[in-house]
Amino acid sequence: MTNDELIWRIAGGSGDGIASTSQNFAKALMRSGLNVFTHRHYPSRIRGGHTYTEIRASADPVKSRGDGYNFLLALGDSFARNPQQNAYYGNEEIKPLSENLDELREGGVIIYDSGLLDASEIEDFDERVEENDWHVYDLDLRTMAREHGREVMRNTAGVGATCALAGIDLEWIEELMTDAMPEKILEPNLEILHEAYEMVESEYDVDAHDVKIPEGEHDEEQVLMSGSDAIAYGAIDEGCRFIAGYPMTPWTEVFTIMSQNLPELGGISEQVEDEIAAAALALGASHAGVKAMSGSSGGGFALMSEPLGLAEMTETPVVLIEAMRAGPSTGMPTKPEQGDLEHVLYTSQGDSHRIVFAPGTVAEAYTQTRKAFQIAYEYQIPSIVLYDQKLGGELVNVPASHFDEEPNPSLGSTLTEAEIADAPHDDSGKFSRFSYDTPEDNGVAPRSIPGQKGGRFLATGNEHMPEGHISEDPENRVFQMNKRMRKLEAIREELDGEVVNNSEYGEEDAQYGFLTFGSQQGTVEEAVDRLNEDGHSVKMLGVSEMAPYPVEQVSEFIESVDEVLVVEMNASAQFRGLTQKEVGRYGDKLSSLLKYNGNPFEPQDIVEGFEVNIVENDDHPHTRTKYVPAAGD
Amino acid sequence: MSAFSAIGEGKEIDRNDYTPGLEPQATWCPGCGDFGVLKALKGAAAELGKSPDEMLLVTGIGCSGKLNSYFESYGFHTIHGRSLPVARAAKLANPGLQVVAAGGDGDGYGIGGNHFMHSARENHDMTYIVFNNEIFGLTKGQTSPTSPMGHKSKTQPHGSAKQPLRPLSLSLTSGASYIARTAAVNPNQAKDIIVEAMEHDGFSHVDFLTQCPTWNKDARQYVPYVDIQDSEDYEFDNTDRREAAEMMHETEDALHEGTVLTGRYYVDSDRPSYQQEKQQIGEMPEEPLAERYFDDSYEWERSYDNFLDKHK
Numbered sequence: 001m002t003n004d005e006l007i008w009r010i011a012g013g014s015g016d017g018i019a020s021t022s023q024n025f026a027k028a029l030m031r032s033g034l035n036v037f038t039h040r041h042y043p044s045r046i047r048g049g050h051t052y053t054e055i056r057a058s059a060d061p062v063k064s065r066g067d068g069y070n071f072l073l074a075l076g077d078s079f080a081r082n083p084q085q086n087a088y089y090g091n092e093e094i095k096p097l098s099e100n101l102d103e104l105r106e107g108g109v110i111i112y113d114s115g116l117l118d119a120s121e122i123e124d125f126d127e128r129v130e131e132n133d134w135h136v137y138d139l140d141l142r143t144m145a146r147e148h149g150r151e152v153m154r155n156t157a158g159v160g161a162t163c164a165l166a167g168i169d170l171e172w173i174e175e176l177m178t179d180a181m182p183e184k185i186l187e188p189n190l191e192i193l194h195e196a197y198e199m200v201e202s203e204y205d206v207d208a209h210d211v212k213i214p215e216g217e218h219d220e221e222q223v224l225m226s227g228s229d230a231i232a233y234g235a236i237d238e239g240c241r242f243i244a245g246y247p248m249t250p251w252t253e254v255f256t257i258m259s260q261n262l263p264e265l266g267g268i269s270e271q272v273e274d275e276i277a278a279a280a281l282a283l284g285a286s287h288a289g290v291k292a293m294s295g296s297s298g299g300g301f302a303l304m305s306e307p308l309g310l311a312e313m314t315e316t317p318v319v320l321i322e323a324m325r326a327g328p329s330t331g332m333p334t335k336p337e338q339g340d341l342e343h344v345l346y347t348s349q350g351d352s353h354r355i356v357f358a359p360g361t362v363a364e365a366y367t368q369t370r371k372a373f374q375i376a377y378e379y380q381i382p383s384i385v386l387y388d389q390k391l392g393g394e395l396v397n398v399p400a401s402h403f404d405e406e407p408n409p410s411l412g413s414t415l416t417e418a419e420i421a422d423a424p425h426d427d428s429g430k431f432s433r434f435s436y437d438t439p440e441d442n443g444v445a446p447r448s449i450p451g452q453k454g455g456r457f458l459a460t461g462n463e464h465m466p467e468g469h470i471s472e473d474p475e476n477r478v479f480q481m482n483k484r485m486r487k488l489e490a491i492r493e494e495l496d497g498e499v500v501n502n503s504e505y506g507e508e509d510a511q512y513g514f515l516t517f518g519s520q521q522g523t524v525e526e527a528v529d530r531l532n533e534d535g536h537s538v539k540m541l542g543v544s545e546m547a548p549y550p551v552e553q554v555s556e557f558i559e560s561v562d563e564v565l566v567v568e569m570n571a572s573a574q575f576r577g578l579t580q581k582e583v584g585r586y587g588d589k590l591s592s593l594l595k596y597n598g599n600p601f602e603p604q605d606i607v608e609g610f611e612v613n614i615v616e617n618d619d620h621p622h623t624r625t626k627y628v629p630a631a632g633d
Numbered sequence: 634m635s636a637f638s639a640i641g642e643g644k645e646i647d648r649n650d651y652t653p654g655l656e657p658q659a660t661w662c663p664g665c666g667d668f669g670v671l672k673a674l675k676g677a678a679a680e681l682g683k684s685p686d687e688m689l690l691v692t693g694i695g696c697s698g699k700l701n702s703y704f705e706s707y708g709f710h711t712i713h714g715r716s717l718p719v720a721r722a723a724k725l726a727n728p729g730l731q732v733v734a735a736g737g738d739g740d741g742y743g744i745g746g747n748h749f750m751h752s753a754r755e756n757h758d759m760t761y762i763v764f765n766n767e768i769f770g771l772t773k774g775q776t777s778p779t780s781p782m783g784h785k786s787k788t789q790p791h792g793s794a795k796q797p798l799r800p801l802s803l804s805l806t807s808g809a810s811y812i813a814r815t816a817a818v819n820p821n822q823a824k825d826i827i828v829e830a831m832e833h834d835g836f837s838h839v840d841f842l843t844q845c846p847t848w849n850k851d852a853r854q855y856v857p858y859v860d861i862q863d864s865e866d867y868e869f870d871n872t873d874r875r876e877a878a879e880m881m882h883e884t885e886d887a888l889h890e891g892t893v894l895t896g897r898y899y900v901d902s903d904r905p906s907y908q909q910e911k912q913q914i915g916e917m918p919e920e921p922l923a924e925r926y927f928d929d930s931y932e933w934e935r936s937y938d939n940f941l942d943k944h945k
Contacts (some may be wrong), residue, residue, distance in 0.1 A: 007659065118882060169916055221943070221945065223941050223944035223945055224944050229944070233940060237932070238938075239926070239933060241925075261940065263915055263917075264939075265934050265939075266918040267726055268911075268916065268918075268922060269724075270722070271902070273747050273748065273750075273751040275749060276715060276718070277717075277718040277751070278718075280711070280718035280719045281718045281719070281721065282722070283711075283719055284691070284719035284722030284723040285722040285726040287719070288723035289727060289923035289926055290726040290727075290922050290923050292722070301647040307715065309712075310711060310712050310715075314709070365750065387687065400937075400945065402655055403935075403936055403937045403941060406935070407934070410926075414926075417637075417638060428655055430654060430655075443701070443838065448638075449923065450635055450637075450642045450687075450707035450723065451686065451687055451730055452636070452706075453638050454686065455641040455707075456686055456705065456706065458702075458708040460709075460710035461710065461711065467655075468708070469653070469655060469657060470699075470918075472712070500760075542818050553864055577673075607823070627897060
């Protein structure tokens with residue numbers, strides 16, 4: 001919590017251009033040489049309602065949203081002002097200012113649009129300003145925007161004013177606007193930008209506060225990327241050219257990116273009637289020899305339970321993407337949670353198995369989506385990329401070189417026509433698609449594709465003989481079940497032999513450990529740094545392989561410390577439960593830190609949770625759980 | 634050279650080529666109408682000269698789903714009601730495949746009703762055969778979506794209070810471009826209709842009346858039937874939507890009065906298939922997508938060269 005970072009929050013109503021403005025601003029800061037991390041907060045509503053985006057910018061690496069923020073640009077909710085809609089929306093126009101005060105740090109800066117907002121409507125505003133040493137600038141951005149262009153351009157006026165107050169060079173913003181805007185709107189926007197900048201510089205003391213932009217430099221080219229972007233690009237680079245889906249927040253982002261890009265790459269995107277169809281289409285395309293994917297969020301993924309099991313039984317490769325949001329049922333559509341872990345691990349009937357990756361960062365979202373395809377097509381098993389609304393929506397800078405990888409269009413364990421003749425055949429001369437004798441002894445019998453000569457087989461969700469026909473023969477049943485289960489051991493072995501996906505962080509011989517999964521990794525890393533700076537001795541293992549579970553690595557980690565605090569965003573400690581089930585012991589070493597109020601952890605939550613659960617509580621076993629509310633929630 | 638050399642091979646094919654080498658585990662009862670579908674499908678495939686390696690038969694669950702066990706080709710025996718989405722994606726992935734989907738009235742008009750509506754609407758180039766015996770057979774005789782009103786079964790002991798679903802009318806309203814009804818009791822007509830359906834460029838729906846001697850003893854087992862194209866009593870233009878709709882209504886009313894009408898109800902040869910529409914708007918490659926994965930000379934594009942600029 002020093003001044004070497006700017007955490008800029010832009011707030012307004014949904015539909016007021018908060019997302020696009022913040023995206024451009026983040027990119028400009030990245031281009032200027034800073035590391036950026038954005039956090040989106042929005043309601044499940046199209047127009048109006050309290051929404052904000054936070055951009056944290058620092059010369060040092062940024063891994064999470066940070067604790068609170070130090071610069072507020074409150075634009076006013078223009079849709080709440082629409083008198084025709086008052087009956088529905090209520091009187092909310094002051095929210096972009098009032099709702100954001102709790103998390104604003106001491107000494108912070110507030111710009112608010114006096115054309116839309118009236119601070120005197122907020123009780124105690126002046127007292128709070130004084131108490132917290134906030135620096136308030138009430139600027140009529142709305143009028144300024146109107147005079148030079150259109151009212152919606154007050155975002156640009158706000159950015160101009162921010163630059164003047166935070167000491168940001170306008171050059172970066174101008175360059176970006178020139179890149180992003182069509183001629184017609186570029187001119188007025190540039191005018192507004194300069195007008196606001198100059199007005200603030202000439203009329204106010206911009207050095208009255210010390211919230212300034214830090215200086216930084218990248219040693220290589222960066223790109224601004226969200227988890228959704230990274231998943232889509234990972235799929236594309238892995239040769240996926242077929243996607244079928246049905247819109248559902250927050251999965252829609254991946255679906256949209258794929259749909260917009262696949263046709264240009266000669267691929268196919270299908271928006272279909274429901275999620276059962278979506279997953280079934282992906283299976284059909286994969287069966288016919290294409291790398292295919294589908295996906296959804298909790299409720300839609302529930303419908304995919306049937307095709308998921310069918311994929312496993314028919315040994316049809318497929319990748320499903322699961323974007324978690326708060327549940328149960330439709331829950332909170334635009335809020336992150338990690339409550340679908342058990343749903344994804346255990347849905348579908350019988351002894352069914354799937355591979356589950358849960359990337360911890362945007363960069364991992366790319367590499368693990370690629371890995372998910374490789375495993376699915378090599379081992380002929382469904383694999384799932386499990387992430388959440390937080391990771392999907394956050395924009396961070398990643399070195400461009402991270403994506404400079406060769407494409408991999410291989411269909412994995414799939415035969416050419418020439419190879420089919422040499423593959424196992426049964427006594428009747430039929431191709432043994434589901435032969436017990438697998439070349440690598442890993443449960444994988446190579447497959448043929450319809451249309452190939454001599455490779456005929458039946459794929460069926462019923463138990464089946466080597467050539468595919470339905471059978472309830474007990475001996476065959478055991479062979480086939482064992483064959484399918486053998487894959488899991490082989491996959492575990494393959495993953496163990498690789499550059500480790502599961503990230504360890506902190507002091508190697510630390511006394512205490514954090515165990516987390518998925519999108520909370522960066523936040524925990526930051527908390528680990530702070531605790532170690534404060535004289536504690538901690539480290540973290542961020543697990544991103546959920547199934548098959550990395551038992552050995554996690555066991556070693558738990559064994560190496562006195563106690564482990566398991567950090568996850570759900571109310572029932574699903575990840576801790578999974579860990580205990582898989583490692584089979586150490587139950588008394590694990591306790592939980594849970595958050596499930598719709599907002600992700602902030603580093604301070606974890607620092608506090610550590611102090612309460614580990615430092616202050618000497619009683620063993622530490623199996624109780626603690627919910628940590630974020631400030632102001 | 635194509636990675637799928639069985640496609641369009643065009644060699645002399647015999648109906649026996651579609652008989653599996655192994656004895657399938659028996660599901661169908663003696664006298665079952667499903668044998669009529671099997672016979673007609675084998676005859677049609679042979680007449681069209683399709684090799685078993687270029688055909689993909691996708692089925693749902695139930696007695697009808699066992700068609701895969703008796704018919705030799707590439708097959709995908711899916712899950713209850715889901716044959717259509719699997720089949721249509723396979724066709725999109727490799728348009729060279731002859732794709733046939735099959736299921737029962739419960740499978741296709743009940744649990745899979747949504748997929749039926751949308752597959753017809755999109756006019757995918759494929760054939761959909763529905764084994765319509767007005768009963769759930771494999772689960773032992775419960776009332777199905779096409780069972781007549783008043784039909785008594787173990788799950789509806791007081792008789793069904795529901796109107797039977799009208800598959801022909803539903804199909805037309807949904808957008809299928811070839812709609813016919815045939816019956817197992819007339820294998821020759823059935824074969825001809827399936828040939829036409831498989832040749833049709835668009836979604837061809839064949840409502841195939843199949844008697845169930847085990848569970849539907851009371852039903853009028855579709856005898857005697859009338860071929861509307863052969864009878865002077867039923868003249869209409871089956872390329873005209875309105876006339877087709879009227880004829881379908883008449884047929885569907887008549888079935889419950891004991892008159893079994895069959896034939897070609899609607900044929901729209903002008904409407905482009907979904908694949909053609911999709912190609913026209915630039916959302917589907919000219920070459921079969923599946924071929925590309927076997928083409929070593931194909932240059933795969935990657936995100937780094939194509940998309941990263943806009944993130945810089």
